[in-house]
Amino acid sequence: MAELDFKKLGLKCGLEIHQQLDTQHKLFCSCRPQLSKHKPVMTVTRKIRAVAGELGEVDIAAVHEALKDVEFHYQAYPEETCLVELDEEPPHDLNAEALEVGLKIAILLNCEIPDELHVMRKTVVDGSNTTGFQRTVVAGMNGYVETLSGKVGISSVALEEESCQIISKGRHTVTYGLDRLGIPLIEIGTHPDITTPEQAREVAEKLGMILRSTGKARRGIGTIRQDLNVSIKGGARVEIKGFQELKLIPRTIENEMARQSGLISKGQKVAGEVRKAEGDGSTSFLRPLPGSARLYPETDIPPIPLDPAYVKSLGESLPEAWEEKIGRYQKDYGLNKDIATQLVKTNMAETFDGLLKTRADPGLIAATLTSGLTQIRREGAPVERLGKRHFQDAFAMLADGRIAREALLPLLKELAENPGGKPDSIIRKMGIESLSVDGLRILVKKIIEENRALLERPNPEKALMGLVMKEARGRVNGETVMKVLKEEIEKHGKN
Numbered sequence: 001m002a003e004l005d006f007k008k009l010g011l012k013c014g015l016e017i018h019q020q021l022d023t024q025h026k027l028f029c030s031c032r033p034q035l036s037k038h039k040p041v042m043t044v045t046r047k048i049r050a051v052a053g054e055l056g057e058v059d060i061a062a063v064h065e066a067l068k069d070v071e072f073h074y075q076a077y078p079e080e081t082c083l084v085e086l087d088e089e090p091p092h093d094l095n096a097e098a099l100e101v102g103l104k105i106a107i108l109l110n111c112e113i114p115d116e117l118h119v120m121r122k123t124v125v126d127g128s129n130t131t132g133f134q135r136t137v138v139a140g141m142n143g144y145v146e147t148l149s150g151k152v153g154i155s156s157v158a159l160e161e162e163s164c165q166i167i168s169k170g171r172h173t174v175t176y177g178l179d180r181l182g183i184p185l186i187e188i189g190t191h192p193d194i195t196t197p198e199q200a201r202e203v204a205e206k207l208g209m210i211l212r213s214t215g216k217a218r219r220g221i222g223t224i225r226q227d228l229n230v231s232i233k234g235g236a237r238v239e240i241k242g243f244q245e246l247k248l249i250p251r252t253i254e255n256e257m258a259r260q261s262g263l264i265s266k267g268q269k270v271a272g273e274v275r276k277a278e279g280d281g282s283t284s285f286l287r288p289l290p291g292s293a294r295l296y297p298e299t300d301i302p303p304i305p306l307d308p309a310y311v312k313s314l315g316e317s318l319p320e321a322w323e324e325k326i327g328r329y330q331k332d333y334g335l336n337k338d339i340a341t342q343l344v345k346t347n348m349a350e351t352f353d354g355l356l357k358t359r360a361d362p363g364l365i366a367a368t369l370t371s372g373l374t375q376i377r378r379e380g381a382p383v384e385r386l387g388k389r390h391f392q393d394a395f396a397m398l399a400d401g402r403i404a405r406e407a408l409l410p411l412l413k414e415l416a417e418n419p420g421g422k423p424d425s426i427i428r429k430m431g432i433e434s435l436s437v438d439g440l441r442i443l444v445k446k447i448i449e450e451n452r453a454l455l456e457r458p459n460p461e462k463a464l465m466g467l468v469m470k471e472a473r474g475r476v477n478g479e480t481v482m483k484v485l486k487e488e489i490e491k492h493g494k495n
C-alpha cells in the first residue's frame, strides 16, 4: 500500500472503550457479575419490534434488525440472574461500588462531574438486552487525556449495563445467556481529536492503564473492548468494532483510510456503517450505522444527587496515575524507565509492590516480573496461571535462603505448570533447594581432594570454581562459593 498522508487525507478518529468491572454485584441488582459455571435453569422466548421513538423517528438500525424477524431465547442461571435481567422487575439502586470507580475514572480523565446523575435508556436492537434498551449513566464529561502529540478530548465517562452474551445463532433464532447482562461496564468515549493511527493506539493504551489503575478492571478475554470511529475528508464515519489487540489499531485505521480514499477517488459515496475488525488489520461490513435518536430517560430510577463532599473525597483517594508510578519506581528503586513502564503496562505493579516486603532486591523483583516471565513464557510455561501468592512464595524462599537467585525462574516455571503444588516439595523434587554453607564446605573439600593437582597452578580457585558450580549451580550463589573456596584452599596451603 502506498504511504498515506494522514494530514492530506484529514483523518478524524475517536475511540470508545468498554471495560467490565470486577465489583461485588451487577449494576442494578445483587446478582453476581460473572459468567455462570452452571447449566441454565430456564429459557424464556421473546421477540422485539421496532417502533417510532418519542421524536417520531424510526431508528434505521432498528428497522434493519426487525426485518430479520428473529426469535430470541434467553437462558437464566441460578446465581447470576434474577427478575431484573428478565425485565420482570424494575431495576434496583445503582451499584455504589461501580459508581465510585466510574467517578474516579472521570476525575482521572479531567472530566466535569455532574451535580446529579441521570440514568438513561439507550435503544438496543439486536435483542442482547431483554428490555430493548441498555441503561447508561454519565459520570463525567468534557475531560481530556494527554498524548505525545497533544490533548485528546474525552466526551464522556459512563457506567453501563453489559449486554447478554450470544450462545448460539440460527437463521431466525438467537440464544442469549442472561448471566452477562447487567455486569457493570465503564464506557469511555473520546472526541474525534485523534489525527494519526499511532495516536489512536497511544490513547487506547493509556485509557486501558487508567482503567486498570483502579484495581477494579475485570481481566480476561472479552472484558475490554475497543471501538474506533474513523473518517477522512469527504468520507463518512465508520465504526470499527471488536479489536483483539491494541497493536492492530494503527494498521486497521490505515486500511480504513485507504478504503475510504479508494471509494472517493472512484467517485463513490462512503457509507456510514459499522465494520468488524479482523485479525489481519482489515475490516468487514457488519450493519448500517445506527441513528442518533437513541437516548431517553429511565423512568424507573429517579435522578441521583451527588454530594460534592463525596466527590471531593474521591478526588483525594485516586489511584496513582501510571506516569507517577513509573517515575516513582525509577526514583525510589533505581529501575530503568523501560522496566518500570513494563511493570505498569503488564499490570504487575501491584505484585511488585507486594514483593518489596520480602526485602528482595527491587531490581531482581522487577527483572523477574518482566524479562524473567517473558523468558519462561517462551519456554512454554503458562505464566498466566501465576498469581500473587506464587510470587510471594518464591521470593519468601529466596529471602529465607532456601533457594538461590538462579533457582527463582525454574521454581516459577514449575509453579506455572503446577499452580496447586507445594513450593517446599517442589524445590526438593527439582533439586534446587539451597546448599547450606556447611553443605557447600563439604562439597568444596571433596572437590579439592579429587583435584589436588589444580592447587599447584596459579589462582587455583578459578579452575575449582567451575567444578564446584557444575555441581551446585542454582543451589548457591557464586560469591559464597568463591569465599568458601578461598578459605579451604588457604587451609590446604597451611597443611
Ligand SMILES: [Zn+2]
Binding pocket: 026, 029, 030, 031, 080, 081, 082, 083, 084, 085, 182
Ligand atoms: Zn439480577
